[in-house]
Amino acid sequence: MLTTQFLLLGxxxxxxxxxxxxxRKNAVMVLMSIELILNSVNINLLAFSVRHxxxxxxxxxxxxxxxxxxxxxxxxxxVLLIYRNRRTIALDDLSxxxx
Amino acid sequence: MIAADxxxxxxxxxxxxxLLMIIGAVRVVTVSNVVHAALWLVIVLSGAAAxxxxxxxxxxAITQVLVYVGAVMVLFLFGTMLTRARIGAESDLxxxxxxxxxxxxxxxxxxxxxxxxxGFGSExxxxxxxxxxxxxxxxxxDDIFGPYLLPxxxxxxxxxxxxxxxxxxxxxx
Numbered sequence: 518m519l520t521t522q523f524l525l526l527g528x529x530x531x532x533x534x535x536x537x538x539x540x541r542k543n544a545v546m547v548l549m550s551i552e553l554i555l556n557s558v559n560i561n562l563l564a565f566s567v568r569h570x571x572x573x574x575x576x577x578x579x580x581x582x583x584x585x586x587x588x589x590x591x592x593x594x595x596v597l598l599i600y601r602n603r604r605t606i607a608l609d610d611l612s613x614x615x616x
Numbered sequence: 617m618i619a620a621d622x623x624x625x626x627x628x629x630x631x632x633x634x635l636l637m638i639i640g641a642v643r644v645v646t647v648s649n650v651v652h653a654a655l656w657l658v659i660v661l662s663g664a665a666a667x668x669x670x671x672x673x674x675x676x677a678i679t680q681v682l683v684y685v686g687a688v689m690v691l692f693l694f695g696t697m698l699t700r701a702r703i704g705a706e707s708d709l710x711x712x713x714x715x716x717x718x719x720x721x722x723x724x725x726x727x728x729x730x731x732x733x734x735g736f737g738s739e740x741x742x743x744x745x746x747x748x749x750x751x752x753x754x755x756x757x758d759d760i761f762g763p764y765l766l767p768x769x770x771x772x773x774x775x776x777x778x779x780x781x782x783x784x785x786x787x788x789x
Binding site (some may be wrong): 518519520521522523524525526528529530531532533534535536537538539540541542543545546548549550552553556559560563564566567568572573574575578579580582583584585586587588589590591593594595596597598600601606607608609612 | 618624626627634637638641642644645652653655657660662664667668670671672673675676679680683684687691692693694698699708709710711712714715716717718720721722723724725728730732733736737738739740741742744748751755756758761764767768771774775778779781782783785786788
């Protein structure tokens, strides 16, 4: 197996996730795209872990998974709050903080 | 020569799994039904767990299945059900400027691919003859509770704050 193939897979997933974050309007869909990005980072971390023969990559992949779980929990709580106050979760409509 | 050298079982598995993952990821960002997108995301996350197994990281693969496929997907489906009056295809899931995302993503992919291929080329991750030993969980725990103890503490505080914050945000009063 080559190092490049895992890194390229991570790059492709990362870019698809970036497209999702930019293109989607629904807040839940944006959160799903962020999950894609975090997963591509994990693939890179584990590939480098094997490349360097060290377990540090595994440790950091576990930390990333924990952070992602916390992020989804808080993000969905915010989405529910926004939905309760405004009856919509379209990110275009949230313009109070625009200068 | 090199192509025949690379055609081993791990590479065939890698190809099939990564094809499934890329198709699933594209469907996640293009499909017009939130529940379907969540189910496509399950394929991507399970495929990522299989890739971790190929990289001999068994503990991370199991954690991925438990946390992502088990917990995060349930949260997503809950979020979808609670914020949506009807389940079905929707027409306005995308921004009005959604097409601007395509050149941005393609440009980023081009730059990253160039850098990766330029930097690593055809470097072997492992040689084909050597079988990878799975990483013992003991080593990971020695790592977490040894040199990386401080981030672990910080992480537990982050999780605590996230739980409290989620309760405070979602509480109805």
